Amino acid sequence: MTDEKYLQIEPLLNTLKSNGRSYDFEKIKEAFVYAKELHEGQMRLSGEPYIMHPISVAEIVASLGLDTDSVCAAFLHDTVEDCPDKTNLDEITRIFGADVALLVDGVTKIKSINVEDKEEAQIESIRKMLLAMSKDIRVIFIKLCDRVHNMRTLYVKKDAKRRATALETMHVYAPLAHRLGMQKIKQELETYALQYLDPIGYNEIKAHIEEKYGRNVNFIENLQTNVTDELAKTSINFTLSGRVKTVYSVYRKMYNQNKSFDEIYDFYALRIIVDTELECYTVLGLIHEMYKSVPGRFKDYISTPKPNMYQSLHTTVIGKDGIPFEVQIRTREMHQIAEYGIAAHWKYKSGEKSTADIDTKLDWISKLIATEEEAIDPEDFMHAFKIDIFHDETFVFTPKGDVIALPLGSTLIDFAYKIHTGVGNKMVGGKINGRIAPIDSVPQNGNIVEIITSNASKGPSRDWLSIVKTGEARNKIRQWFKKEKRAENIVVGKSVIDKEFSYLRSLSEDDRTAIISTVAKRIGMTDADDLYNALGYGGASISKIEKKIRDEYDKQYKEKDVKEASPAVIEPTIAPTKKKYKSTGGVIIDGEEGCVVKFAKCCNPLPGEDIVGFITKGYGISIHKLDCPNVQAAFSNEEYVTRFVKAEWDTPSSSSYRAAYETSLQILVTNRISMLAEISGALADMKIDIVSLSTKNVEDTTLFNMTIACRDVSHFNSIISRLKSIKDVIRVTRTMGTR
Numbered sequence: 001m002t003d004e005k006y007l008q009i010e011p012l013l014n015t016l017k018s019n020g021r022s023y024d025f026e027k028i029k030e031a032f033v034y035a036k037e038l039h040e041g042q043m044r045l046s047g048e049p050y051i052m053h054p055i056s057v058a059e060i061v062a063s064l065g066l067d068t069d070s071v072c073a074a075f076l077h078d079t080v081e082d083c084p085d086k087t088n089l090d091e092i093t094r095i096f097g098a099d100v101a102l103l104v105d106g107v108t109k110i111k112s113i114n115v116e117d118k119e120e121a122q123i124e125s126i127r128k129m130l131l132a133m134s135k136d137i138r139v140i141f142i143k144l145c146d147r148v149h150n151m152r153t154l155y156v157k158k159d160a161k162r163r164a165t166a167l168e169t170m171h172v173y174a175p176l177a178h179r180l181g182m183q184k185i186k187q188e189l190e191t192y193a194l195q196y197l198d199p200i201g202y203n204e205i206k207a208h209i210e211e212k213y214g215r216n217v218n219f220i221e222n223l224q225t226n227v228t229d230e231l232a233k234t235s236i237n238f239t240l241s242g243r244v245k246t247v248y249s250v251y252r253k254m255y256n257q258n259k260s261f262d263e264i265y266d267f268y269a270l271r272i273i274v275d276t277e278l279e280c281y282t283v284l285g286l287i288h289e290m291y292k293s294v295p296g297r298f299k300d301y302i303s304t305p306k307p308n309m310y311q312s313l314h315t316t317v318i319g320k321d322g323i324p325f326e327v328q329i330r331t332r333e334m335h336q337i338a339e340y341g342i343a344a345h346w347k348y349k350s351g352e353k354s355t356a357d358i359d360t361k362l363d364w365i366s367k368l369i370a371t372e373e374e375a376i377d378p379e380d381f382m383h384a385f386k387i388d389i390f391h392d393e394t395f396v397f398t399p400k401g402d403v404i405a406l407p408l409g410s411t412l413i414d415f416a417y418k419i420h421t422g423v424g425n426k427m428v429g430g431k432i433n434g435r436i437a438p439i440d441s442v443p444q445n446g447n448i449v450e451i452i453t454s455n456a457s458k459g460p461s462r463d464w465l466s467i468v469k470t471g472e473a474r475n476k477i478r479q480w481f482k483k484e485k486r487a488e489n490i491v492v493g494k495s496v497i498d499k500e501f502s503y504l505r506s507l508s509e510d511d512r513t514a515i516i517s518t519v520a521k522r523i524g525m526t527d528a529d530d531l532y533n534a535l536g537y538g539g540a541s542i543s544k545i546e547k548k549i550r551d552e553y554d555k556q557y558k559e560k561d562v563k564e565a566s567p568a569v570i571e572p573t574i575a576p577t578k579k580k581y582k583s584t585g586g587v588i589i590d591g592e593e594g595c596v597v598k599f600a601k602c603c604n605p606l607p608g609e610d611i612v613g614f615i616t617k618g619y620g621i622s623i624h625k626l627d628c629p630n631v632q633a634a635f636s637n638e639e640y641v642t643r644f645v646k647a648e649w650d651t652p653s654s655s656s657y658r659a660a661y662e663t664s665l666q667i668l669v670t671n672r673i674s675m676l677a678e679i680s681g682a683l684a685d686m687k688i689d690i691v692s693l694s695t696k697n698v699e700d701t702t703l704f705n706m707t708i709a710c711r712d713v714s715h716f717n718s719i720i721s722r723l724k725s726i727k728d729v730i731r732v733t734r735t736m737g738t739r
């Protein structure tokens, strides 16, 4: 390695050699030489040759222990953008392979983001977008290293630029590093950012620290000596280091947690790294023998790791002069994770993307579900990573640079309605990255999307309803038709009725209107035109009114004769007959042979509950719960009472004893992102099928209406109690159907 050409990257090569992984040194050197030639003649603002920047970034990347391709990409990360006449992605692919090109492209695409006037939610979207845009997490690692070096050299920039970069670092990149568990990078980013964002606060705390602890300059050294002497008496193989809390973490503790300077107990810390978990606890015992411990400050993150996988023992003890200090004890492996987080875990096998990789990801995410000490909303982060894996959302920019999140597969029309209803309704076209695109185009992550509107627009087209992906857009389009096109909708609605219900054709216009009008009123509308209109704009569906129209028709035209023929019986008792017959559905009906049984939707009876059969006209026997309100009402109706038959549950044979009975329930929960996942997870655990599901948000609660299939009433009760045991579930109730 004495070749003069590589003198500049000698330290980096040594770092790589010492970290125990295998590297393609020839490829790394080639990337360095290539980048150096391309950046030849370019200067940084500081006056240094430009190549110093990629070298520094590559050094930081190397210190994280990343692979050959990442180091190469670090050298090349600014070439495509800064030297467009000398190279491009195809060139990089040809020389260094598709993986390196992908990384370079990913880093190039992450543009600087103006976070100045953005709200918390927007910034969260930006972080998610960055993760989603980077199909390979190494892109984020390299970008973070790039940012570290830019922060180290930020002093050369102009004031306004400094502030913008520092703000973006504090709001976007430091939290990203934190969430990836990359402690060192996070601390460096925060320290630099704070210096530019609040120089007064930074200096005040710095001075405070120096004033209070300045006279104890040797405090940490003395501690180290004392503890080292004590540990040396044992056979434990250990590494010991001392640290002083960073200005930013003191700053944040003081400002966010509203603490005084004296309430910061972990300003000084000793870190003891040992070989085994058992030794961690042994060392802890020794420390507690040497120093008096501060009550309530012991934390065992070994048995209960933090969501970002951090493991360690923490305790706070009082040293000489009454100065408290924290002791952190962990194994070497735990230390790797603490310092480099996910980067320490990411193993890249060249080219192969196995499902095992995905499993590792998922495993890691599942650890994030637990709540973190600093309350950074792990659910949000979990969600962000789901995007990375499942890609269920697309993030696009408005021309102004705002980030809009859309469900995957959303079209330009969805985007337009997401921006504003008025934009959607006046939309005549759209552009993606400045180019005219068809309105049904699906924009990709990071695209800049623009909607062309015109006051001459005649409004949305009915076809859009089948193009749009989001319910939001669909509803808004329907609303428009409801409002603007009533006459047209009524014509459409009438023809729909005409087509679907041929039996109505024999009726006169007035009779037909009477039926439709009655049905309309039953579903809360004013008149028949309302219902026609709703059918026309899509606010009501045929399937919902089908049965109601049939019933109404039967009632008026079919049942008239039957009514007169029915003898009046007042007693609601049902006489048992001698013969019992097995029917379908696991029900035994008295005196009726081979009849078709169906379970009433109004009460969804379950095996184990008292039931009764009702002989319908032409639809077999419907089984109701005995206490079903409809049944109770019918008992006092002389016309119906004779049509009841005794019914009971058959004793099931083990083979047919399966979850086959549908029942509806309602779950009220406090809003939390993973709530539905937890509920469906609990049901999946119990092997319960969800037949249908709808949700409704009411302020900070959500109401889930679902139909599930279960075995019997005791099975159902066990499901209810399991659901009630889920955190933030307020109420679980069995519900009656709609009819």
Ligand code: MN
Residues within 6 Å of the ligand: 053, 077, 078, 146
């Ligand atoms: Mn750069």
